[in-house]
Amino acid sequence: MTTLDELMRLPGAMAAFEFRGSGELLEQRIAYPDRINESTLDLLAHMCSANMSIATMQARGWEKVTAMTGFYPIKEFTLIGFDWSVVVSGLNREQYKQAGKFSLPPFVGVVLANEKADYEAAFAILEKQEQVQ
Amino acid sequence: MSVVTDLLAKPGVVAAGEYAYRGDRFSYRGALTEEHARMASIMCRATTMGVSMEGSMLEAFQSRSGLQPPRGWMVHGPDYTVCVIANVFCLLENTKGSVNDIVGFMCQALANVPADLI
Numbered sequence: 001m002t003t004l005d006e007l008m009r010l011p012g013a014m015a016a017f018e019f020r021g022s023g024e025l026l027e028q029r030i031a032y033p034d035r036i037n038e039s040t041l042d043l044l045a046h047m048c049s050a051n052m053s054i055a056t057m058q059a060r061g062w063e064k065v066t067a068m069t070g071f072y073p074i075k076e077f078t079l080i081g082f083d084w085s086v087v088v089s090g091l092n093r094e095q096y097k098q099a100g101k102f103s104l105p106p107f108v109g110v111v112l113a114n115e116k117a118d119y120e121a122a123f124a125i126l127e128k129q130e131q132v133q
Numbered sequence: 134m135s136v137v138t139d140l141l142a143k144p145g146v147v148a149a150g151e152y153a154y155r156g157d158r159f160s161y162r163g164a165l166t167e168e169h170a171r172m173a174s175i176m177c178r179a180t181t182m183g184v185s186m187e188g189s190m191l192e193a194f195q196s197r198s199g200l201q202p203p204r205g206w207m208v209h210g211p212d213y214t215v216c217v218i219a220n221v222f223c224l225l226e227n228t229k230g231s232v233n234d235i236v237g238f239m240c241q242a243l244a245n246v247p248a249d250l251i
Contacts, residue, residue, distance in 0.1 A: 035199070039194055043194050047184075058180075068213075072211075074209070074210055075209045075210060077207070078208075080207065081202070082200070082204060086200065113199070119233055
């Protein structure tokens with residue numbers, strides 16, 4: 001089962017998606033096309049890409065300034081909306097970077113209905129280690 | 134008790150605080166220096182403003198988006214998670230606390246805070 005399919009099995013999953021570091025949507029699964037469509041997911045992917053970059057910059061800076069560690073690299077960024085949340089991760093990319101690879105896997109995200117959202121379960125799926133190819 | 138005091142009593146919470154949306158003041162409790170808490174509140178406020186703008190843009194793409202208005206955001210690192218709902222922030226140590234519990238508590242405790250960022 002792919003990560004996207006696994007994410008869609010989470011309680012309250014509305015959509016799951018993959019996107020480039022630059023934000024372009026690559027692949028998606030949508031449970032309710034009348035509530036969330038591909039163009040919305042594309043904008044969401046761009047937003048999440050930007051937020052991951054900002055959060056990474058802040059974590060890097062915070063660790064330098066405070067001498068606290070444990071913030072970098074960012075594992076997930078989560079936007080909590082009124083009814084839905086979106087959780088995105090690029091953690092698998094870190095393995096590829098450490099292995100000296102220039103071609104990195106995509107970011108992965110899931111949109112969840114807040115009333116059923118299990119953030120920790122989403123994190124667990126997004127943090128599964130893949131074999132570096 | 135205030136939300137910040139309640140948060141600090143929860144397992145794994147290292148520090149918690151709140152900031153004014155207009156950026157002129159903040160308060161906090163927990164294991165941070167005043168200067169680091171000030172920096173944290175500025176970063177949290179900036180990100181909250183950013184996601185608020187993004188939520189409005191999403192709404193323009195597709196009305197009735199469940200992400201609008203945003204209630205908060207969370208950054209999950211290897212050892213610590215920063216949770217922000219409305220104008221309250223919380224620094225959680227991952228192995229000692231539960232993200233689900235903290236987000237659930239904050240969303241419930243801050244459910245009636247207006248979303249107009251004033």
